[in-house]
Amino acid sequence: MKKSTLISIAALLSFCLNMAAGCGSSNNDEPKPAAGAVVVSLTPEALSAGPEASVLELSVKANADWAIRCDADWLTLRPSGGLKDTETKIQITLKANTSMEERSATINIVSGGKDIKTVSLSQGYVMKATPSQSSLYMGGQESTASLSITANGDWSLSSEAEWITISPAKGSKGDTAVEIKAAANSTSSNREATLNLLCGESNSEIKVTQMSDAINVPEGYNLVWSDEFNSGSSLGSDWVAENWPAGYVNNELQIYTSKAIDGKKTIEIKDGFLNITCFKASDGKIYSGRVNARPSTGWLYGYFEARILLPVGKGTWPAFWMMPSNVDWNTNGWPKCGEIDIMEEVGANPDYVSSSLHTEKYNHTKGTQITHEMKCPGAETSFHVYALEWTEDEIITYVDGKVQLRASKAALGASHDCWPFHYAFYPILNLAWGGDWGGYKGVDENALPATMKIDYVRIFQK
DSSP, X not given: OOHHHHHHHHHHHHHHHHHHHHHHHHHHSOOOOOTTOOOEEEESSEEEEOSSOEEEEEEEEESSOEEEEOOOTTEEEESSEEOTTOOEEEEEEEOOOOSSSOEEEEEEEEETTEEEEEEEEEEOOOOOEEESOSEEEEOSSXXXXXXXXXXXXXXXXXOSOTTEEEESOEEOSEEEEEEEEEOOOOSSSOEEEEEEEEETTEEEEEEEEEOOOOOOOOTTXXXXXXXXXXXXXXOOTTEEEOOBOTTSSTTOOOEEOSSOBTTBOSEEEETTEEEEEEEEOTTSOEEEOEEEESTTTOBSSEEEEEEEEOOOSTTEEEEEEEEESXXXXXXXXXXXXXXXXXXXXXXXXXXXXXXXXXXXXXXXXXXXXXXXXXXXXXXXXXOEEEEEEEOSSEEEEEETTEEEEEEEHHHHOSSTTTOOOSSOEEEEEEEEESHHHHXXXXXXXXXXXXXXXXXXXXXXXX
């Protein structure tokens, strides 16, 4: 064989061996990091947890000093970093996930001011449904109430009460409007039911209270007028709503209006109740409602009764009271004309209700008004009955049938400046905000919107 042929064969074998060695290196060896690069190893490389509060562990090792950080406010990392070539155990403490969906975070390993590696962390959620209200009040006649349910899964709503129907009774993820219907309550007392809301493993309850539709007539009296607020969405012609600027009386902060502001009503009949709502509008002003029943005629003597749920919050000043009809303010102005306050409460002193009389001789500007205050537990969480019995010679106010204030013409004096209660007066319902008494401890706008709910107003005469 020629020498040149032997050289060619040797060169070919060398080329093949080099190619084989190159192929083996490409398939089996990890790419080498660039000189000076920071290398981080993690165990595990991704993290997940259930919705409950928990602690996870992450093992970190790097060929340089490093730090660990995460912007999520629902977890903490301890320690905050480690040293070169040292394996460090990081404890990740998670708060419980009470939201309606899964949440995630990115944990960053930092060295030399740069993000070197990331770890993804996800936390699960609990399937649950949340009602817009935890309690509902319904009028005594056949009535309807509404609520909304926000859920992150399938849900069902049920009740064992035969007098309640629910539509829809089932739903899925998202917001759903639900209608609750109650048959008329012809019994002599209120009745209650519980709605059970199920979603996954979670269970919540909604308390339903329906007022009695029965009318309890005081002995010796007949019902001459009433409004049960069971139909329509606005008041009838017997009512007159006031429209007054802020500060018109008692330095009160609200504007009384019968118009809708920002699409919201200060006076509205809904679910069998008259709702008087005080709220702050987009213009920064406070609006509320004040209504008078037959102010031009009123009633002379009788038993006047209303069932009311009072609002909550410092600054609220709800009232059920009476003023005289057709007053000549030039000759018989306040307080000479007289005023009967059946019920007042200020939110800064919750659940304490009072009754007062104001006359020329006895009024609050002189500190001589005839008044009495009593504790009414639950005045802001349940309905209570406030009443006035007014005869020619005596005035008595009641809270749930208990005497609050008693005053007589014989005791106060028969003259007009002492006892101006000898002509027709008309009932007033209003919700003030702030003012001389309502704001005596300041106001808290976080309480707004606030609503005074009236189940009925009834007037009896002998």
